[in-house]
Every structure is written in structure tokens, then in C-alpha cells.
Amino acid sequence: MTDAFYEKFQKELSLLSIDLEKSKLDKFYQYFEILVEWNKVMNLTTITEMDEVISKHFVDSLSLVKVVNDMDTKGYSMIDVGTGAGFPGIPLKIAFPQLQITLMDSLNKKVNFLNEVIEKLDLEGICAIHGRAEDLGRDVKHREQYDLCVSRAVANLSTLSEYCMPFVKVGGSFIPYKAGKIEDELAEAKHAVFLLGGKIEMTELFLLPGTEAERSLIKINKTSGIPKKYPRKAGSPSKEPLK
Ligand code: SAM
Numbered sequence: 001m002t003d004a005f006y007e008k009f010q011k012e013l014s015l016l017s018i019d020l021e022k023s024k025l026d027k028f029y030q031y032f033e034i035l036v037e038w039n040k041v042m043n044l045t046t047i048t049e050m051d052e053v054i055s056k057h058f059v060d061s062l063s064l065v066k067v068v069n070d071m072d073t074k075g076y077s078m079i080d081v082g083t084g085a086g087f088p089g090i091p092l093k094i095a096f097p098q099l100q101i102t103l104m105d106s107l108n109k110k111v112n113f114l115n116e117v118i119e120k121l122d123l124e125g126i127c128a129i130h131g132r133a134e135d136l137g138r139d140v141k142h143r144e145q146y147d148l149c150v151s152r153a154v155a156n157l158s159t160l161s162e163y164c165m166p167f168v169k170v171g172g173s174f175i176p177y178k179a180g181k182i183e184d185e186l187a188e189a190k191h192a193v194f195l196l197g198g199k200i201e202m203t204e205l206f207l208l209p210g211t212e213a214e215r216s217l218i219k220i221n222k223t224s225g226i227p228k229k230y231p232r233k234a235g236s237p238s239k240e241p242l243k
Contacts, residue, residue, distance in 0.1 A: 005029055005050060008210075012059045015209035016066070020095055027094045027121050028058055034120060035085060038113050044085040055210050060177070061088030062095055064150065066204045067175060067217045071096040076147040079104060079167045081133050082154035086114055088177060089150070093126045102146070103128040104136060134234040137166030144169050144226065152177035157189035158241035161220070162231050165196035168222040174198065178216040181205065186218065192242035197224040 006025055013020060020028075036048050047056050065071065075098040080089030083103040093101045103114050103126065114128035129136070136142045149164045149172070157176060164174045178185070182203065193200060201219045208215050231237060 002029075002050075005032070005054070008051060009054050009058065012055060012209040013062070016059065016062060018062060018065060018095065024094055027123075028091070030121055031086075031090060031094070031117060032058075034117055038116070042109055042113070044110070044113060055208060056213075057085075057087050058091050059209055060215065061091035061152070063177075063206070063208065063215060064088060064092060064175065064217065066206060067202070067219045068148065068173075071099060074098065075100060077145065078102070078148040078150060079142070079146045081149060081151040081160075081164050081167070082106070083114065083128075084110055084153075086117060088152055089126070090114070090117060090121075090123075092150075093123055094121070097123075097125070099125070101126040102142075104131060104133070106130070106132045132234050133163035133166075134231045134237060137163065137231045142167055144222075147172040149174045150177065153179075155238060156241060157182070157185045157218070158192040158243070159237045161189055161192050161196050161198065162237035162242055165193075165198055165220075165222065166226050166231050168198075170197070170222050170225055172222050173201070174220045174222065176218050176220075178218065180214045180216065182216045182218065188243075189241075193220055195227070195242055196230055197222055197226045199223045 032053050077100045079102045081104055083089050083105050089101050089103045108130045111128045111130040143166055146167045149167045151164055168174050198220045201221045204217045
């Protein structure tokens with residue numbers, strides 16, 4: 001691991017009050033190397049420059065600590081819907097190994113990449129599955145099975161709520177990662193969230209450490225069981241978002 005990687009990452013982590021031991025920082029560096037290597041032959045991310053990967057992928061993923069402050073002690077079960085190259089799920093797993101994580105994506109080649117990362121980094125209590133949220137959300141193995149559901153850069157909040165809320169246990173939370181201010185998106189999705197058994201508890205607006213980029217995390221609590229008709233068939237939540 002280069003000193004520059006270590007110094008920049010630690011500095012930004014300290015702004016989130018996260019202190020990681022060297023063995024975990026080494027795993028992040030290994031992940032960075034595998035990401036850049038695989039990205040030469042498949043389209044995983046447009047962000048490959050080291051400083052940017054640190055801020056926009058690693059630190060951004062870990063900013064969940066702003067709304068869930070006990071991930072280091074609680075063994076929450078978590079699903080990451082539309083994880084792509086593993087964000088935010090893999091950084092969360094490396095930093096907080098107690099989490100039990102399911103990474104999910106509709107593109108199988110991304111799942112192959114995720115399995116390579118899991119194996120090379122020797123991660124346990126994490127798996128990668130291939131499928132669409134609309135289908136897996138109806139599967140009893142996944143429906144209402146998770147304490148937490150996270151998702152970054154997958155869809156607008158109404159569509160995303162229909163993808164994600166089916167996975168959350170009553171009493172658990174769905175926490176979407178959003179860029180910038182989200183008042184309008186939130187207002188548009190409010191009724192959809194209600195129909196899906198959720199209640200918006202809070203939103204946290206902040207600057208991504210070390211940058212001027214605005215981020216929002218929304219904590220949506222699952223207060224009642226999800227009606228049987230949701231999620232609708234694959235494609236419907238994005239074509240006709242719930243209103
Ligand atoms: N979450 C990652 C991140 O922030 O870097 C990836 C974001 S990428 C823009 C969106 C990902 O969502 C893609 O990998 C895509 O295959 C996946 N995706 C889109 N619709 C999906 C669906 N209905 N079910 C599962 N995955 C989906």
C-alpha cells in the first residue's frame with residue numbers, strides 16, 4: 001500500500017470519526033487494485049483515479065455511519081440493492097466485519113467481479129447474488145429478511161423504494177444514498193414510501209469529507225408489513241413509479 005493512499009484515506013475517515021486498523025486499510029487497497037484491473041476489461045466504474053476512488057467510493061460508502069452509529073458492534077443483516085462494483089456493501093463489510101451482507105445486482109458479470117473480490121480479500125459473512133430486485137423481493141428467502149437495506153445510484157426514490165422496501169423486516173430500515181439536496185424527490189416519493197409500509201424518519205445532508213460534494217442519506221423505517229402486490233413485475237417500478 002502506498003503512503004499517499006494510507007494518509008488520504010485515514011484523514012477523510014477521521015472526518016467521519018472512523019479509525020481503521022492497518023489490516024483493514026490493506027484490504028481497501030487490494031480492492032482498489034482489483035477494481036482498476038478488472039475495469040480495464042469491463043465497465044465497472046468511471047472513477048479509477050486513486051484519490052477519487054478513496055473519496056467517492058470508499059468514504060462515501062462508509063458515510064452510512066452518520067445515520068447508523070452502531071455498525072461496529074451490531075451484527076446487522078444488510079442487503080445492498082444494485083451494488084454494481086460493490087458500493088456501498090464491500091467497504092461497509094471491510095470496515096465493519098460484524099455485518100452480514102448480501103450484495104445484489106441484475107448484471108451477472110458484476111456478480112462475478114464481486115465474487116473475485118470476496119475471495120481475494122478473504123471476506124466472510126458476505127455473498128453476491130444475481131437477480132432483479134423486483135424478482136428477489138418476492139422470494140421468501142429474501143422478502144422481509146433484512147435489518148437494513150442500502151442502495152446507491154440505482155433509481156429515483158419512488159422506484160427505489162419499491163425495489164428495496166420488500167427486503168426490509170418490520171422494525172428495520174431502508175437507507176438510500178443520494179447526491180445533493182433531495183426535497184423534491186422526497187416529496188414525490190412520500191406516498192410511495194407509505195404504500196410500501198415505510199415512514200421517513202430523518203434525512204442527513206452533509207458534505208462528502210474532503211470534497212465540496214453534497215450528499216444525503218434518508219432513513220426510512222419499515223413500520224408495517226409490505227402489501228402482497230409489491231413489488232410489481234420487473235420493469236413496472238421504473239416505467240410507472242408509484243405516486
Ligand atoms: N451501487 C453502485 C454504485 O453506487 O457504484 C452501482 C450503481 S450503478 C449506476 C446501478 C446498478 O444497479 C447497476 O450495476 C445495475 O446493474 C443495477 N440495477 C439496476 N436496476 C436493477 C434492478 N432492478 N435490480 C437489481 N439491480 C439493478
